[in-house]
Amino acid sequence: MKPNDPTIRWIEDPPMGLSGRMYLPLFVQGLTTTVKHLFSRKVTLQFPDERPKIGNPIIYRGVHRLNKDSQGRVKCVACFLCATACPAHCIDIVGAESPWPDREKYCESFTIDELRCIYCGMCEEACPVDAIELTSFLDLTGRSREEMIFDKEKLLSVYDKTKDREPSQSVRLGVPVL
Amino acid sequence: MHTPETIVALIKIVLMLGGLMTAAAYLVLVERWIAAWVQDRQGPNRVGIPLTKIRLFGLGQPLADGLKFIFKEDYTPAQVDKGLYTLAPIIILTAALAIFAVIPFGSVLPMISVPGISQPIELIVAPRLDVGLVYVFALSSIAVYGVILGGWASNNKYSFLGGLRSSAQLIAYEIPLGLGILGVVLMSGTLRLDKIITDQATSGVWNVALQPLGLLVFGVASFAEAARLPFDLPEAEQELVGGYHTEYAGMRLLLFLIAEFLHMVTAAFLLVILYFGGWHLWGLTGSGDIVTWPVAILRIVVLTAKVLAMILFFMMVRWSWPRFRFDQLMSLAWTVMLPLGVVNLLLMAVLTEYRSHLGGGWWAFAIISWVVSIGACVVAGLMAPLSVDNRPKPHVHPWDAETSLGD
Numbered sequence: 001m002k003p004n005d006p007t008i009r010w011i012e013d014p015p016m017g018l019s020g021r022m023y024l025p026l027f028v029q030g031l032t033t034t035v036k037h038l039f040s041r042k043v044t045l046q047f048p049d050e051r052p053k054i055g056n057p058i059i060y061r062g063v064h065r066l067n068k069d070s071q072g073r074v075k076c077v078a079c080f081l082c083a084t085a086c087p088a089h090c091i092d093i094v095g096a097e098s099p100w101p102d103r104e105k106y107c108e109s110f111t112i113d114e115l116r117c118i119y120c121g122m123c124e125e126a127c128p129v130d131a132i133e134l135t136s137f138l139d140l141t142g143r144s145r146e147e148m149i150f151d152k153e154k155l156l157s158v159y160d161k162t163k164d165r166e167p168s169q170s171v172r173l174g175v176p177v178l
Numbered sequence: 179m180h181t182p183e184t185i186v187a188l189i190k191i192v193l194m195l196g197g198l199m200t201a202a203a204y205l206v207l208v209e210r211w212i213a214a215w216v217q218d219r220q221g222p223n224r225v226g227i228p229l230t231k232i233r234l235f236g237l238g239q240p241l242a243d244g245l246k247f248i249f250k251e252d253y254t255p256a257q258v259d260k261g262l263y264t265l266a267p268i269i270i271l272t273a274a275l276a277i278f279a280v281i282p283f284g285s286v287l288p289m290i291s292v293p294g295i296s297q298p299i300e301l302i303v304a305p306r307l308d309v310g311l312v313y314v315f316a317l318s319s320i321a322v323y324g325v326i327l328g329g330w331a332s333n334n335k336y337s338f339l340g341g342l343r344s345s346a347q348l349i350a351y352e353i354p355l356g357l358g359i360l361g362v363v364l365m366s367g368t369l370r371l372d373k374i375i376t377d378q379a380t381s382g383v384w385n386v387a388l389q390p391l392g393l394l395v396f397g398v399a400s401f402a403e404a405a406r407l408p409f410d411l412p413e414a415e416q417e418l419v420g421g422y423h424t425e426y427a428g429m430r431l432l433l434f435l436i437a438e439f440l441h442m443v444t445a446a447f448l449l450v451i452l453y454f455g456g457w458h459l460w461g462l463t464g465s466g467d468i469v470t471w472p473v474a475i476l477r478i479v480v481l482t483a484k485v486l487a488m489i490l491f492f493m494m495v496r497w498s499w500p501r502f503r504f505d506q507l508m509s510l511a512w513t514v515m516l517p518l519g520v521v522n523l524l525l526m527a528v529l530t531e532y533r534s535h536l537g538g539g540w541w542a543f544a545i546i547s548w549v550v551s552i553g554a555c556v557v558a559g560l561m562a563p564l565s566v567d568n569r570p571k572p573h574v575h576p577w578d579a580e581t582s583l584g585d
Contacts, residue, residue: 018556018559018560021559021560022555022556022558024394030498031494031495031498034216034494034497034498035494037215037216037218038215038216038494039215040218041218042215042218043218044214044220
């Protein structure tokens with residue numbers, strides 16, 4: 001669109017009234033607003049002391065977990081769909097032949113680089129067996145980069161910590177746990 | 179030698195310097211609190227006693243900040259003019275501190291029976307200095323040198339722009355500042371700040387009731403002199419990185435920052451002393467020169483409370499008013515504040531001369547003064563709208579010319 005396009009509507013500043021030109025009346029108005037805010041309720045959350053309230057923890061995208069089935073085994077069947085879907089390439093899976101009769105493969109190792117992850121939730125969408133899910137755990141800290149690369153044990157332990165608070169997708173949908 | 183008097187003077191200097199430095203440090207904290215509260219935040223409230231969980235509402239913050247500044251590397255950039263670069267913060271802080279020599283921080287103390295002291299101690303570092311206000315003016319002009327030297331010696335375009343803006347602004351607002359003071363001086367007939375307070379205390383009428391126009395002119399000018407928002411163009415962070423102290427770090431930056439806060443404290447002191455009665459409060463502090471201990475202490479408390487209230491006002495204005503554009507700043511100084519100041523001066527001259535003919539004492543004086551002041555403000559508002567459109571207006575707009583060439 002060129003600057004002289006006839007469809008552009010140029011808007012001029014409205015003319016100032018007397019109170020605007022005298023400046024002080026409007027200043028008093030502004031100062032009143034300032035003083036009101038001085039005594040109004042503060043919205044700051046004192047973070048380590050108070051926790052933020054997460055609206056719906058089920059759909060929040062925080063730290064990942066690897067779900068377990070009813071017998072306490074890892075649900076993952078090493079299909080690599082999550083690693084394929086991942087736009088940040090932060091999931092690394094090593095598949096192996098399953099020692100259990102009810103599935104062919106399982107993940108021997110399952111690693112997520114939490115620093116590389118963008119928490120988009122595509123892995124959760126891609127997973128055909130609801131093995132990987134994102135929890136509402138949000139303040140993730142560590143003292144080194146290595147510490148932030150979560151392995152299978154750590155991801156399973158996140159499941160143990162959060163399973164009571166956030167039941168897995170299959171439980172909520174009434175799908176029988178494998 | 180007047181040894182006891184010298185000792186008394188030294189004690190007063192130590193009290194003043196210590197108090198001012200502490201006040202400047204804690205005013206930074208107050209400033210951050212006000213900023214936070216106005217924006218519905220909590221503000222700094224976590225630094226307390228080290229190694230414990232005691233927080234004390236964040237009162238340890240100034241100490242932590244001070245330590246941080248002291249232990250920072252005192253870095254001198256390679257391209258600067260080393261001598262002036264070092265001199266600038268020293269000049270600005272010295273000037274800012276020296277102003278307080280003539281500013282009273284109380285009234286007088288009762289007689290103390292110490293040999294060598296023959297009269298009550300006045301709570302002012304340089305008592306009975308007849309050129310008080312002239313001295314204040316001289317030193318506040320020297321502060322401009324610190325800013326200009328800092329901007330020039332840094333050899334950096336942003337610093338230089340900040341220094342230039344500051345010099346133009348401070349010089350422009352010296353004139354309304356002087357006109358505001360002149361009104362008070364005309365009425366009191368003295369340049370001594372303690373005498374100006376005593377006059378207001380004796381009559382019981384503060385100058386704010388008698389010359390509101392003077393307060394307006396002087397208040398706006400003192401905001402500009404202290405380089406506070408809405409007149410903080412010398413260091414407009416959003417436009418100039420840091421203004422004249424962009425290249426400074428560590429202790430030397432701290433000197434600049436302290437000097438800035440001291441300018442605000444000076445402005446608050448002057449406003450309170452010249453227009454709001456100084457240590458005087460009806461029914462509490464009396465007006466005489468002979469005082470008892472409770473009254474002497476009460477006067478210090480009243481003065482400090484008034485100054486603190488004024489500083490809080492300065493801090494809240496910061497969040498109520500957007501910054502002026504530079505041409506608006508200049509047009510405000512020269513086309514609004516200067517005429518208003520002259521009107522105020524003229525009014526004060528006439529009213530002071532004919533006060534005895536007015537009959538009604540202070541009432542007639544105040545009413546005439548308020549009517550003329552409000553009238554002058556309305557006229558100023560109608561004559562000089564602050565939105566000055568200074569964009570160039572070519573007769574043929576460039577894009578119109580282009581299309582006509584295309585045809």
